[in-house]
Amino acid sequence: DTAVSQTPKYLVTQMGNDKSIKCEQNLGHDTMYWYKQDSKKFLKIMFSYNNKELIINETVPNRFSPKSPDKAHLNLHINSLELGDSAVYFCASSRLTGTPYEQYFGPGTRLTVT
Amino acid sequence: DAKTTQPNSMESNEEEPVHLPCNHSTISGTDYIHWYRQLPSQGPEYVIHGLTSNVNNRMASLAIAEDRKSSTLILHRATLRDAAVYYCITGDSSYKLIFGSGTRLLVRP
Numbered sequence: 001d002t003a004v005s006q007t008p009k010y011l012v013t014q015m016g017n018d019k020s021i022k023c024e025q026n027l028g029h030d031t032m033y034w035y036k037q038d039s040k041k042f043l044k045i046m047f048s049y050n051n052k053e054l055i056i057n058e059t060v061p062n063r064f065s066p067k068s069p070d071k072a073h074l075n076l077h078i079n080s081l082e083l084g085d086s087a088v089y090f091c092a093s094s095r096l097t098g099t100p101y102e103q104y105f106g107p108g109t110r111l112t113v114t
Numbered sequence: 115d116a117k118t119t120q121p122n123s124m125e126s127n128e129e130e131p132v133h134l135p136c137n138h139s140t141i142s143g144t145d146y147i148h149w150y151r152q153l154p155s156q157g158p159e160y161v162i163h164g165l166t167s168n169v170n171n172r173m174a175s176l177a178i179a180e181d182r183k184s185s186t187l188i189l190h191r192a193t194l195r196d197a198a199v200y201y202c203i204t205g206d207s208s209y210k211l212i213f214g215s216g217t218r219l220l221v222r223p
Contacts, residue, residue: 004157031209041199043158043213056210090157094209103150103211105157 004106012112020077021109023091030096032074037088118202123218126192134187136202151198197221
């Protein structure tokens with residue numbers, strides 16, 4: 001059973017388009033995250049939601065908007081895509097209490113903007 | 115959040131133990147020490163975490179220095195599947211993982 005799943009796995013699009021990446025977790029976790037890994041392999045947190053409430057919002061352009069319809073889902077919508085948005089985006093989830101920081105990551109979505 | 119320093123890369127032979135060091139000299143008293151790894155073309159994977167005492171789990175052991183300014187992740191018998199980038203992360207309870215550049219572990223058959 002897939003714990004954290006993301007769709008699509010690959011996304012190729014043109015500059016200026018709007019796209020969404022979906023994430024779902026079946027672990028019963030309260031907290032979900034979005035990370036971005038750029039071409040130099042640096043992994044940076046973008047957002048975190050706890051019980052559908054935004055708790056971490058790093059310095060991310062307003063073109064990026066996370067949406068959490070329920071605790072099991074955290075989608076990432078990106079407006080007016082730019083070349084620099086090309087990266088691998090990882091979704092993750094964790095429990096709010098209990099083991100700190102044990103985050104479970106999805107397989108990633110490779111976004112290519114041309 | 116405390117900054118960590120790790121070697122860029124390390125090599126090991128298959129079935130030998132591997133000791134991956136991490137320095138975190140500015141760690142605060144409430145910061146946990148976490149290790150994650152990222153296999154090629156996959157998302158990061160939790161390995162182990164600790165606060166003050168050494169920890170063991172099915173994947174690895176974590177040895178924490180008495181002053182907590184450094185720690186070592188120990189893989190007891192490296193396999194080819196353990197080839198990955200290993201990240202040492204310290205932080206408080208803000209749920210925010212701050213990844214550094216990690217150590218790329220190469221395992222020779």
